[in-house]
Amino acid sequence: MARPLLLAVLALAAVALALASLTLGPAPLPLGRIAAVLAGGGDTTARTIVLDLRLPRAIVGLAVGAMLGTAGAALQGYLRNPLAEPGVLGASPAAALGAVIALFFGFAGAHPLLLPAFAIMGAVAALVPLLWLAGESPLGLILAGVAISSLAAAGVALALNLAPNPFALAEIATWLMGSLEDRSFADVAVTLPCTFIGMGLLLGQGRALDGLALGEDGARALGVRISRVRLVTAAGTAIGVGGAVAAAGAIGFVGLVVPHLVRPLTDRAPSSVLLPSALAGAALLVAADIGVRLIPSPTELRLGVVTAFLGVPVFLYYLRRERRLWS
């Protein structure tokens, strides 16, 4: 598909899904009143519901999805590994651990920036060992990621068990499966700057990631500075994913599925996959968030439940293709 058309279709899909997401909520609100609010008018109740409750949820969903999609595409490009993504590699769970420590041990109250800062530090701790393993066997990398991921998830459970707050334990699922329930503009303020920085850093790496398709020597011979690419990829992923996780918890598999969905629609070069992955990630996450609200269940489903159902089959498919590397 021609690139401008692909970008336009994906952007339209993301916007349309975000608008659809504004129509959903516990309080029924006729479309006419929602449209009036979006047009700049509307009654006070409708304005409160749409602008203060539903709009932040949609914005955080778009930002988190775009960030996870971009991070997945960038990590797959850098590591030359179709299974790489922030969730599988442990960056998201480690960021969740950082956020949980900040929230439930009182650091987050000291300064609003400390919550994303702790999440970013968690992501850095997970990414640093992994990015230096690039070029190792793809499965070795994924196994290392699984180990980090499990350790971080256990850390989240432990931290919430030990937390002085009696309600903390109920939060395990939210942090490890992700949720956009009850987001506010405070969450938007955390996520958006991190998303802009993270995406800015990662989208700028396209050329270098293309060069890396030829392997490290091939890329370096084309003038790519590997150590700089590694640093920028680590920083962009950590900042972006840290901000995303601080606002929405660790949502797995978006970064895995999205690049695979858009890659066949591009020329498959890493640089061509980055921006479409951002747009498709935004659309997919908002769609999943619509899904958790539409699927009837006693309590609202976690986002990670939906993305895991989408993502695990894709993961297994590529794992099977990589299986020859075991022998």
Added chain:
Amino acid sequence: MVLTAERLAVDLGKRRVLDGVDFTAIPGELVAVIGPNGAGKSTLARALAGLLPASAGRVTLGGADLATLSPAAQAKARAYLPQGATLAWPLTVARLVALGRLPHLAPLGSIGDTDRAAIEAAMARADVLALRDRVVTQLSGGERARAFLARALAVEAGVLIADEPLAALDPGHALDVMALLRAEAERGVAAVAVLHELTLAARFADRLVLIDRGRVAAEGVPADVLADATLAASYGVTAWRGEACGAPLIVPFARVSRGRTPP
């Protein structure tokens, strides 16, 4: 553009893999780097390409020490074809060849007319125009070798370094690739190829550089370098020799014990 190594030493880990290597490739010549497995040929190719630092001595490109040239400047002046060329993603041949233009693109610019012309010309010289929309991972070995070579040619560099470009090619495709390297040299490129195929090296290269145990064991025109004594000492083989079409024909034939003194 002239490529030289002066008293070059390279360490991999704590091991000195190359020591005291002098090397020159001038525009218009095809230099074959030969030598037994583990002698340091690929290390020399990588060091000449600026991918390994010199522990002692230096590599110069167009008269300038590589250590003083930015990776971007080196990337425009020298093309490097890694051993066992691999591609992480299933790109088409045209997209693969376009990667050769990466060093020439402005930071935020896109592929321009000059780049497109270079890509077309490289595909034409490597005879892969007909394969342009095929996916690289689905090509045969011979087609793939030409596609990767086209990628290197698209850089339009004055120096071309190819590390074992004939690996796993049948005789016909090996001849194609050698003819292509020869043609590049005749276009004025300083071409360097690491080769195991002594017969083809003798036929196509202007000069051979024989690396053995990290040092230059012999250097010069093929007939001299592939003398019985050097073949026995470095490779532990004897060869049949003759002449075909005015070029020396040297065919390794039998094993002899490898040693410093010829039998």
